[in-house]
Amino acid sequence: MLPDERGLADAPKVAIFRDPLIRRRRTRRMRLTMSTHPRTVRSLSLLAALAASNLALAGPADVSAYDDLAEGFLGDAFEYHGILYTECNNVAGSFPSGETFTPQDIGDQFIIENSTFLFDAFPDFGSRDNTLTFGTAYIPGPNLSLGAFARATMTLPASASHASVEMAFYENGPWGGIVFHLDALRDGQVVDSATYTIADGGGRDNVTTTTLSVSDQGAGFDQLKLYATWNDGYSAPRLMIDNLTVTYPDTTCPADFNADGFVDFFDFTAYVDCFEGIECPPGQSADFNADGFVDFFDFQDFVDAFEAWC
Numbered sequence: 001m002l003p004d005e006r007g008l009a010d011a012p013k014v015a016i017f018r019d020p021l022i023r024r025r026r027t028r029r030m031r032l033t034m035s036t037h038p039r040t041v042r043s044l045s046l047l048a049a050l051a052a053s054n055l056a057l058a059g060p061a062d063v064s065a066y067d068d069l070a071e072g073f074l075g076d077a078f079e080y081h082g083i084l085y086t087e088c089n090n091v092a093g094s095f096p097s098g099e100t101f102t103p104q105d106i107g108d109q110f111i112i113e114n115s116t117f118l119f120d121a122f123p124d125f126g127s128r129d130n131t132l133t134f135g136t137a138y139i140p141g142p143n144l145s146l147g148a149f150a151r152a153t154m155t156l157p158a159s160a161s162h163a164s165v166e167m168a169f170y171e172n173g174p175w176g177g178i179v180f181h182l183d184a185l186r187d188g189q190v191v192d193s194a195t196y197t198i199a200d201g202g203g204r205d206n207v208t209t210t211t212l213s214v215s216d217q218g219a220g221f222d223q224l225k226l227y228a229t230w231n232d233g234y235s236a237p238r239l240m241i242d243n244l245t246v247t248y249p250d251t252t253c254p255a256d257f258n259a260d261g262f263v264d265f266f267d268f269t270a271y272v273d274c275f276e277g278i279e280c281p282p283g284q285s286a287d288f289n290a291d292g293f294v295d296f297f298d299f300q301d302f303v304d305a306f307e308a309w310c
């Protein structure tokens with residue numbers, strides 16, 4: 001059988017490790033060789049540096065602009081750019097004035113709002129003509145309504161390293177002092193959080209904009225929670241958002257052998273385990289150079305890729 005006719009994923013390994021005695025001898029030899037190989041020594045030094053930095057490999061940012069969606073109600077959950085939007089409002093809370101609201105008061109709908117007039121007034125904001133707003137209502141056509149907003153959850157299709165969201169809202173008057181929060185979570189635990197406190201100057205219902213951003217702090221995150229609080233409870237300022245921008249790690253890097261978006265010690269051990277025939281990450285083969293054979297050239301090529309950090 002020619003090398004090209006072999007199944008690259010597992011056939012070479014089977015051929016090499018079929019005899020258990022050969023496998024044991026080979027494994028011992030590989031361990032001995034790897035521990036003394038100069039590239040391995042350099043890589044172990046590199047591991048220390050990577051452990052300190054543990055930076056995600058950033059891919060291109062994905063921007064949810066909402067401009068290709070039709071104006072109208074999206075329901076209490078929807079999916080866009082692979083992101084699942086849920087938990088819209090549906091909570092009780094209060095305003096700085098002491099007034100309270102029920103879930104029914106603020107509605108639970110995600111809404112695409114054609115906001116052309118807003119973009120005329122704030123040309124640097126988001127991307128015309130659509131925004132995402134919340135609650136109970138929208139105004140068909142270029143005019144707009146900033147909906148009542150208490151909370152929303154955005155579950156991401158993959159672990160992300162950075163996210164930002166542009167926000168347009170009313171400040172001053174009854175809204176002054178309410179705090180917007182953007183939390184980034186991994187497995188339900190907050191890994192980063194950003195806040196913005198609504199101004200409490202003169203007048204009321206002055207439209208203004210801001211951007212909240214979160215980063216992964218080295219851990220990656222898979223969920224965003226945007227919400228508004230007053231006095232440790234929910235509040236319901238008026239809000240529309242645009243250009244939710246999420247940066248996912250580049251998982252096409254060959255040295256990221258376990259495909260988690262980071263090149264670190266775990267990739268090194270994952271490759272060694274795979275190379276020794278113990279266990280390979282899903283979809284991975286120890287045949288790193290894809291020539292149909294698993295041999296020391298694969299180990300060298302992996303170390304080269306690991307040292308180059310892709």
Ligand SMILES: [Ca+2]
Binds near residue numbers: 139142144
């Ligand atoms: Ca509109």
Ligand SMILES: [Ca+2]
Binds near residue numbers: 065066129
């Ligand atoms: Ca837009």
Ligand SMILES: [Ca+2]
Binds near residue numbers: 258262
């Ligand atoms: Ca990895």
Ligand SMILES: [Ca+2]
Binds near residue numbers: 293295297
């Ligand atoms: Ca090979």
